[in-house]
Amino acid sequence: MEQNPKIIICDCDHNNIDMEKSVFDKAGCGFKWLHCHTEDEVIKECQGAVCFLNQYAPMNEKVFKGVPSLKMIVRYGVGVDNVNLEDADKYGVQICNVPDYGMNEVADHALTLMLACVRKAWLLGNRTKEGAWNYAESIPVHRLSTLTVGIVGTGRIGSEFAKRVKALGCKIIAFDPDYKSPSRHFPQDITYCASLDELLKQSDVISMHCSLNAGNHHMMNKEAFAKMKDGSYFINVSRGGLVDEDALDEALTSKKLSGAGIDVVNKEPLDHNSPLFKHPNLIITPHMAWYSEEAALELKRKCAEEAVRFLNGEPVRYPINHI
Structure with a gap:
């Protein structure tokens, strides 16, 4: 690894960076792997860098001003929650993500959570371990083909999830605020709702x-949970910040929801004292919907390749902003 390379992995908690190294070595690019957590650490350790590979460290005006050589950031993942895009535009920093590396895995995980909730497999599996042997504890369970599944957002992952749910015979409806956008492609076999409220009121699963x-x-x-059907189900594999966790707790406590499956929370890891853990009909997984061995390697490869493209003056493949 070079002392003052143009590419710096400023923070990455993976066990190794063998895939990134192979991409950089092939391209003849030097790099450095660090474990910065704060803006100050990034500024101190990353002087001279042109490209960052970034996972969690905050990227904002303080960093952009403190590392004036920085011209590009590619995030390990889909979301760019930790990046201030207005600041990036102001300082001319190209921001990229990798939106397509784990879309099948996330769609599969959403389906897994949905089936486990609706079929009560999680609930009864745990009860059986406790010594119970009584399917009646699962009542009521409804035939999947009788359910209406509402999908909020039909980009890459939402569209893949829709394909899987369609195979079960469910009715599919969706809400996407960009549905009318001519720059987006939307599945043609889904009924789109004019508003989120309309979707909330009609769906057995969201x-x-x-x-x-x-x-x-x-x-x-x-207010949103109150508009859902009594006894419906809620699945979230997107971002924890979409959900008021106090409201989710209340919806489960009141039996408004028959169950829920979530892979993301507002602050990760979820505090072990969180009231959400008391609900036996809530499945919580540790932000792992994206993961498979294949997806993990694809993410690392695509992050590294995007940085190489930028340094070589080639068009980036996954721009978030347009510099």
Whole structure:
């Protein structure tokens, strides 16, 4: 690794960076792997860098001003929650992500959570371990083909989830605020709702597949859960910030929801004292929907390749902003 390379992996908690190294070595690019957590650490350790590979460390005006050589950041993942895009535009920093590396895995995980909730497999599996042997504890369970599944957001992952749910014979409806956008392609065999409220009222299962932004923070709040059908189910594999966790706790406590499956929370890891853990009909997985061995390697490869493209003056493949 070079002393003052143009590419710095400023923070990455993976066990190794063998894939990134192979890409950089092939391209003849030097790099350095660090474990910065704060803006100050990034500024101190990353002087001279042109490209960052970034996982969690905050990227904002302080960093952009403190590392004036920085011209590009590619994030390990889909979301760019930790990056201030306005600041990036102001300082001319190209921001990229990797939106397509784990879309099949996330769609599969959403389906897994949905089936485990609706079929009560999680609930009864745990009860059986406790010594119970009584299917009646699962009542009521409804035939999947009788259910209406509402999908919030039909980008890459939401569309893949829709394909899987369609195979079960469910009715599929969706809400996407960009549905009318001519630059987006949308599945043609889904009924789109004019509003989120319409989707909430009609769905037996709601699955979240949208990015987090200032306009939809805690969009699933007390009022939103109140509009859902009594006894419905809620799935979130997108971003924890979409959900008011106090409202989710209340919806489960009141039996408004028959169950829920979530892979993301507002602050990770979820505090072990969180009231959400008391609900036997809530499945919580540790932000692992994206993961398979194949997806993990694809993510690392695509992050490294995007940085190489930028340094070589080639068009980037996954721009978030347009510099």
